[in-house]
Amino acid sequence: xxxxVEVENMRGLDDIxxxxxxxxxxxxxxxxxxxxxxxxxxxxALMGRRTIVMTIDPAKxxxxxxxxxxxxxxxTEVTADGAPVGLLSAMMLDQKGAWDDLVExxxxxxxxxxxxxxxxxxxxxxxxxxxSQEYMAIEQLCELHASGKYxxxxxxxxxxxxxxxxxxxxxxxxxxxxxxxxxxxVRPYFSAGWATMRLVNRTVGFxxxxxxxxxxxxxxxQVSEFFSDMSGLFENFEPRVxxxxxxxxxxxxxxxxxASPEEQVLxxxxxxLQKIDELGMSLRAVVLNRVHSEVDGSRxxxxxxxxxxxxxxxxxxxxxxxxxxxxFEVYESLGRGDTLRIEAFRRQLKRQVPVAAVPNFxxxxxxxxxxxxxxxxLFNEEGSVSLN
Amino acid sequence: MAKPIRSDLFDxxxxxxxxxxxxxxxxxxxxxxLLAAQRGKKTLIAEVDGAGRAARLxxxxxxEVGMAQTVRPLLSVMSVExxxxxxxxxxxxxxxxxxxxxxxxxxxxxxxVAAAPGLKELMTIGKIWYEAERIDDASGERSWDLVIxxxxxxxxxMQYLSMPRAAHEVFRSGLVGRExxxxxxxxxDPLRTAVNLITTAEEMPVNEAIEMYxxxxxxxxxxxxxxxxxxxxRAEFDxxxxxxxxxxxxxxxxxxxxxxxxxxxxxxxEAGWTAINASYLQxxxxxxxxxxxxxxxxxxxxxxxxxxxxxxxxxxxxxxASGRRSGKHARA
Numbered sequence: 179x180x181x182x183v184e185v186e187n188m189r190g191l192d193d194i195x196x197x198x199x200x201x202x203x204x205x206x207x208x209x210x211x212x213x214x215x216x217x218x219x220x221x222x223a224l225m226g227r228r229t230i231v232m233t234i235d236p237a238k239x240x241x242x243x244x245x246x247x248x249x250x251x252x253x254t255e256v257t258a259d260g261a262p263v264g265l266l267s268a269m270m271l272d273q274k275g276a277w278d279d280l281v282e283x284x285x286x287x288x289x290x291x292x293x294x295x296x297x298x299x300x301x302x303x304x305x306x307x308x309x310s311q312e313y314m315a316i317e318q319l320c321e322l323h324a325s326g327k328y329x330x331x332x333x334x335x336x337x338x339x340x341x342x343x344x345x346x347x348x349x350x351x352x353x354x355x356x357x358x359x360x361x362x363x364v365r366p367y368f369s370a371g372w373a374t375m376r377l378v379n380r381t382v383g384f385x386x387x388x389x390x391x392x393x394x395x396x397x398x399x400q401v402s403e404f405f406s407d408m409s410g411l412f413e414n415f416e417p418r419v420x421x422x423x424x425x426x427x428x429x430x431x432x433x434x435x436x437a438s439p440e441e442q443v444l445x446x447x448x449x450x451l452q453k454i455d456e457l458g459m460s461l462r463a464v465v466l467n468r469v470h471s472e473v474d475g476s477r478x479x480x481x482x483x484x485x486x487x488x489x490x491x492x493x494x495x496x497x498x499x500x501x502x503x504x505x506f507e508v509y510e511s512l513g514r515g516d517t518l519r520i521e522a523f524r525r526q527l528k529r530q531v532p533v534a535a536v537p538n539f540x541x542x543x544x545x546x547x548x549x550x551x552x553x554x555x556l557f558n559e560e561g562s563v564s565l566n
Numbered sequence: 567m568a569k570p571i572r573s574d575l576f577d578x579x580x581x582x583x584x585x586x587x588x589x590x591x592x593x594x595x596x597x598x599x600l601l602a603a604q605r606g607k608k609t610l611i612a613e614v615d616g617a618g619r620a621a622r623l624x625x626x627x628x629x630e631v632g633m634a635q636t637v638r639p640l641l642s643v644m645s646v647e648x649x650x651x652x653x654x655x656x657x658x659x660x661x662x663x664x665x666x667x668x669x670x671x672x673x674x675x676x677x678x679v680a681a682a683p684g685l686k687e688l689m690t691i692g693k694i695w696y697e698a699e700r701i702d703d704a705s706g707e708r709s710w711d712l713v714i715x716x717x718x719x720x721x722x723x724m725q726y727l728s729m730p731r732a733a734h735e736v737f738r739s740g741l742v743g744r745e746x747x748x749x750x751x752x753x754x755d756p757l758r759t760a761v762n763l764i765t766t767a768e769e770m771p772v773n774e775a776i777e778m779y780x781x782x783x784x785x786x787x788x789x790x791x792x793x794x795x796x797x798x799x800r801a802e803f804d805x806x807x808x809x810x811x812x813x814x815x816x817x818x819x820x821x822x823x824x825x826x827x828x829x830x831x832x833x834x835x836e837a838g839w840t841a842i843n844a845s846y847l848q849x850x851x852x853x854x855x856x857x858x859x860x861x862x863x864x865x866x867x868x869x870x871x872x873x874x875x876x877x878x879x880x881x882x883x884x885x886x887a888s889g890r891r892s893g894k895h896a897r898a
Contacts, residue, residue, distance in 0.1 A: 208588015302732040394740035492812040501802045508865035509832040515867035540838025
């Protein structure tokens with residue numbers, strides 16, 4: 179079968195994984211980001227590039243296939259039957275405890291580290307600190323990039339409400355620790371600083387009185403202590419955020435949008451495209467998973483009456499011929515719907531980028547062979563793989 | 567082990583729909599809303615991720631955040647967002663307008679709202695509580711008989727649902743502690759609240775549903791309602807039947823050969839998904855002991871009014887029967 183949506187610029191995705199150093203697969207939840215990232219990485223490795231795929235939450239069997247089934251695995255060479263698969267490595271980010279990791283990693287001293295980890299406020303609420311998982315993924319990316327060990331890093335992004343959360347995470351953490359504002363909170367709660375501020379500024383004074391009512395004085399001093407410790411944690415945070423930002427906007431970094439041809443998913447994809455443009459980052463390709471297609475895209479309904487005799491000829495009973503013909507018809511209408519939605523989506527694309535359509539496989543893609551089976555739809559398989 | 571459902575799902579005040587991203591939570595929330603309204607309940611669908619999906623699915627343009635928008639008789643939708651909810655809350659508890667405006671405009675407030683961990687989640691649940699308990703000033707009646715919360719994807723919903731308890735633990739003595747307690751009370755009351763798990767019968771969504779079931783029953787101790795399994799394939803033929811067909815190559819006309827091959831390919835796709843679904847339906851039966859409602863895969867060119875109506879009819883039958891059964895069960 180040929181993909182029904184013609185892949186424009188067929189060399190597109192091969193070019194993209196051949197030329198860039200970082201590929202970020204973004205998109206809303208449940209559209210096959212993880213498998214797409216792994217499949218792209220496998221291809222690059224087979225082309226001879228030293229490649230690593232950073233996965234976030236792979237299905238167990240896929241994690242197994244990639245050799246990263248232990249939580250928080252460090253980078254591991256991917257092997258099949260004991261032999262390395264091209265130059266492919268994989269790693270899995272541990273989503274849980276991302277803030278604990280940040281604290282462990284950046285605490286200026288053991289004392290501060292222990293104090294933060296023991297803070298009542300921190301313990302209960304650290305799960306909901308903004309953007310920690312996304313930030314950890316980006317920090318990991320920067321480290322891998324700086325290590326120079328890989329020609330290409332393919333990143334699977336965390337399942338966020340909006341794909342953009344990932345891009346904005348560094349800035350959000352920077353805001354979270356904005357020293358010019360945080361300094362009001364980081365003074366010990368009973369210090370002169372707070373008292374003065376409360377007297378000087380009526381609004382602030384009012385706010386703090388209300389805050390005391392709201393949280394209770396002891397909780398407030400815990401909060402204050404927490405912020406005070408945290409602010410020391412990120413002494414060099416600003417330059418780091420700038421480096422991350424530069425990497426996300428670099429020419430060697432490509433975004434690949436992963437989506438499926440459902441109305442809602444494409445709606446979010448359009449929003450993502452608009453935002454990524456505004457942020458000055460570059461979208462290089464779109465991969466659509468679970469695409470149904472029509473028979474040669476003719477858009478002419480092929481009636482059941484024409485099919486039944488054919489099936490009878492192949493030995494089907496009347497009943498079987500009837501249900502198979504009916505099944506064909508409903509799949510044709512699925513194909514028609516997907517084709518129309520994809521065409522409308524393509525018209526929205528400002529710049530021409532390759533759009534690859536991967537069919538709805540009948541089994542979950544969980545093995546290296548499964549990842550490989552996506553390649554004919556992602557890349558031009560007819561020409562030989564060029565390594566220049 | 568889950569407690570059996572004691573009354574009709576729609577007799578609750580609050581239904582919380584959770585599940586992995588992409589399984590059709592918003593669709594199921596809309597179907598439940600349509601059915602509840604059809605059964606005479608004044609219903610609000612509250613959408614947390616703010617993308618206005620529910621409104622669009624029901625044929626309306628998304629309205630202003632925090633404002634209910636009537637989309638059908640007895641059915642409204644609303645986008646809920648934490649910082650808007652906090653501003654609304656402050657206007658209720660702080661009586662002086664001038665002070666409020668000064669507070670809302672101040673940089674420290676804006677910083678605090680953006681950075682305070684869990685505040686947005688807490689205020690979102692607070693807003694849901696407010697709507698669920700709200701009394702209409704003019705009529706003296708409840709504004710809504712039922713509020714349906716279309717929660718964000720699993721990881722985020724856990725943050726939302728666990729926040730009232732966490733806030734209560736941290737701020738026991740203050741106002742936040744007391745207010746949080748009221749949210750915890752609502753969320754854990756089996757007479758007022760039910761959490762529905764939404765999934766598709768595929769590996770990752772099912773794993774998340776099972777994990778979520780464990781966390782909801784053990785860590786959060788929230789009352790559970792139904793398991794909704796979306797997009798279920800039920801082919802009337804299986805791989806064996808397809809395998810017994812003759813080779814299309816035996817057909818004389820090349821066009822017929824190609825066509826027959828395509829018919830067989832699609833039959834395999836359908837039989838394959840039916841088999842995948844069947845094995846995960848079994849896994850769900852083994853691991854998630856909740857009354858289950860299966861919603862069929864929709865084979866239409868577009869998911870429109872007609873498809874929504876058909877699924878509401880499926881749900882009507884499924885919930886009607888289950889509701890009566892468990893009603894009897896409870897009396898027995």
